[in-house]
Amino acid sequence: MFHFYVAPSGDDTWPGTAEHPFATLERARSAARETAGDAVVHLREGTHVPARPLDLTEADSGTVYQAYGYGTPEQEEVVVSGGRRITDWRVGEDGVWSADVGDLDFRQLYVDGRRAHRAxxxxxxxxxxxxxxxxxxxxxxxxxxxxxxxxxxxxxxxxxxxxxxxxxxxxxxxxxxxxxxxxxxxxxxxxxxxxxxxxxxxxxxxxxxxxxxNDAAFLNEPGTFVLDRSLPGRHVLLYLPAAGEDPARTRVVAPALETLLSAVGARNVAFRGIVFADATWLRPSRPEGFLHYHGSGYYEGGGVETAVLGEGASVTFPAASAAIPACVTFEDVAGVEIEGCRFTRLGASGLRIAGGAGVVVRGCDLDTLSGGGVSVSGGREVTIEDTWVHHVGLEYSGSPGIAVMGAKGCVVARNEVADVPHCGIVVGPGVGARVLRNLTVDTMGVLADGGGIYLSGSQGTSRDDGALVQGNVIEDTRTPYNFGLYTDYGASWVTVEGNVVARADSTAVLTVAPPLENVVYRGNFWDADPIGHDSPPSGVTYEGNVTFKDERELNAATAGIRSRAGLVRPRAGSRSAASSIDA
Incomplete structure (x- = not known):
């Protein structure tokens, strides 16, 4: 096994040893390729600022990238940042700071780790x-x-x-x-x-x-910013500081890259203990705008279709849609492990897995994201476990915490999703999804018609390869017009068993359009009866479910389920992002 080292203070002309580390991940990647997949790249403490995204291909198969000392008490704090620090401020008579940023274009700004809002x-x-x-x-x-x-x-x-x-x-x-x-x-x-x-x-x-x-005329609230791009190549950042901030000491970072890491076709690679931070997504600033429809999907033209929701009720929806990208992506990969990483201060979604097989996301934190947390589209046997997703969808409010679409045998287990603007966990059409022992808290914080856990479309062809939603705890689904545990829009071959739903507008709904088919609700615990429980439609089996109107009785009856739901690991304060969130 070959070991290479990368440090912000390194030099790419050095040999990449512990004593003489490389300066860039690109140089370490080149060295690792020469080992034919038998290398570990150790990232030393500090902020690594790549000039361009790190692109991995099949040639990078077998390489591990990890924080130095990963898994030991000596593990170092490693950040891969796509941001650029803004300095050389001018202070106007009105107290507004301004800085020339050239052709730098961005939609987010971070001030001493806090996400600043656009004015x-x-x-x-x-x-x-x-x-x-x-x-x-x-x-x-x-x-x-x-x-x-x-x-x-x-x-x-x-x-x-x-x-x-x-x-x-x-x-x-x-x-x-x-x-x-x-x-x-x-x-x-x-x-x-x-x-x-x-x-x-x-x-x-x-x-x-x-x-x-985003206009200087709107700069009335301290801690907000504007990017003036009226002069091409001579953009100006304007920032109205919060109390106590000083242009000489305050650290202001603007994201410069849209992608931090892209892996296509790689096999048996791993990323461990790395913080991915400070990237943007510029597509919504184009003349095409951001025409959101549902979840992470948006419209790019191409025509619409009509969904009839009942007598005299209909909506149009995209015949085809695009999805918000992620700042870290894995496409058509196999045997990939992403463990103990954090994804934060990103202007799109955090992590996307498209196609491929055998990907494991374990023990990660995702927070302070403009889009969603983890998305899976296609592929087989992807596992997301022991991962904390919170304070996401800060700019694109339809974004779910965890989304799985078109996948086979995907497992979403023992995660916590909290403080999200729409759905916590979404499973679209696919085969054999397992949604097990997750905890969702404070979902549906902004938009309506969703739930803590939401499934739609066909989930298989029989009970054997259908979806299983079991042992989850869903609490505080907040906006009006929501269903804590929501099987919707023609969901079929779904078993919903042994879950707990409390403090939702409605715990669940059994009659939807298109109708549910081969859906079983069994042994769940509610604090209010689901809509339609007294007369389930023909496609729904409703049996052995219990409603406790008294919260103490509900908590006592479900203590075992609650103890097994949510994160396996304790939340680590050093990785909790509490100090960097302005929610």
């Missing part, structure tokens, strides 16, 4: 009308926006489960009115995508924004 206002002032190109308002306030081409409108709740974003193309005055022209094709796509009929009411397109972000 914004609640919505459009004045009386506003909506048209095919944008808006007309009787307020002159938008004429005072300093860089209107950088302004972004946020649309929360176009559908109860969606939150979209669209940029402004320009602002002009027209007599006593102000005309706001929106980016195309995003604004036109919205008229295609968002069409619904519900209880005799119809809607089309975005409607009015719920929030407007």
């Amino acid at each position: 914004g206002i609640p919505g459009l002032p004045g009386t506003t009308t909506y048209n095919v190109t944008g808006y007309v308002t009787d307020s002159a306030d938008p004429l005072g926006w300093r860089s209107p081409g950088d302004v972004e409108f946020v649309y929360r709740g176009v559908y109860p489960w969606t939150e979209a974003r669209c940029g402004v193309a320009g602002v002009s005055g027209d007599g006593g009115s102000t005309v706001i022209t929106m980016d195309q094709p995003a604004f036109g796509w919205a008229a295609e995508l968002y069409n619904s009929t519900w209880e005799g009411r119809t809607s089309r397109g975005f409607g009015l924004p719920t929030r407007i972000e």
Whole structure:
């Protein structure tokens, strides 16, 4: 076994030994390739700042990347950061800090480890009308926006489960009115995508924004920032400091990379004890915007279809959709282990596994993410266990904590998902998923129509290869119109057994459209009866479930289930991210 060492203070002309380490992961990768898959790369303490993503291929099979001393009391704190520190601040008379950042483009900012918010206002002032190109308002306030081409409108709740974003193309005055022209094709796509009929009411397109972000005129709240890109290649960062912050001492980091690590086709590689941090995702800033539909999916054109939800109720949805990417991705890999790592301060999702087989994610933490935590699409025998996902979906509120789509034999076990804006754990169509002994707390914090655990579509072809949802504890599913444990939209071949659901708007629902088929609810414990329990539809078997209206009785009856749900390991304070979250 060959051992190589990488340190922020190293030199790529050195031999990569413990005494004379390399400076970059790229150089260590090249050295490891020469060993034909028999190498361990040890990362020494500190922040490693790569100039570009680390790309791994089949040629990197067999290599282990780990923090120095991993698994021992001497394990060092190692961060792989795609960020760039911002210095050379100017302080204006209004107290706003400004810095020239060249062509650097980003959507997030981190101040002493805290996620700063983009400056914004609640919505459009004045009386506003909506048209095919944008808006007309009787307020002159938008004429005072300093860089209107950088302004972004946020649309929360176009559908109860969606939150979209669209940029402004320009602002002009027209007599006593102000005309706001929106980016195309995003604004036109919205008229295609968002069409619904519900209880005799119809809607089309975005409607009015719920929030407007990213202009210097909005810098009113301490701890917020704006990126002014009105001069190409001469971008300016503006930041209104919080109390006690000093431009000479405060550490401000802007993400520069969109991807930190991409592995395609690699076999038997491992990453252990590494923090992946400070990356962005720029796609929503383009004229195509971010037309969210559900979960991590968004619309890129290509037409829509209509789902009939009942008599007189329907919504349109994408015929095809894209998914929010992750800043760390593994595609068509096999025998990969990701253990004891942390994914934090990222502008997309944290970790994505696409295709492949035999991937294990164990003992990881994911927090402070604009998108979701862990996503699995396709592939076989992926295991996610003993992993803590919390404070994710901070920019894209539909993002789930853990999502599994189109996979076979995926196991999601003994994880904790907390403080997420929509679903905690999502399982879409696939075969043989096992969702076992997880704990979800404070899910559905922003958007509606979801649950702590959510399944939809076919999960197999028989009881033998169907999905099993067992021994999970689901608490505090928060926004109105939710179902703590939710089998939805034609879910079939699902067994829901021995779970505990408490403090949800509704514990579960048995009648949905399209209907459930071959779904069994057995031996679950609720604090309120599921909707439809007294007359289950033909596709649902409902037996041996118990409802305790008294919380003390529920807790006593389910103490054994609760003791086995959630993380195996104790939360380590040094890795908890509590000091870096501004939620």
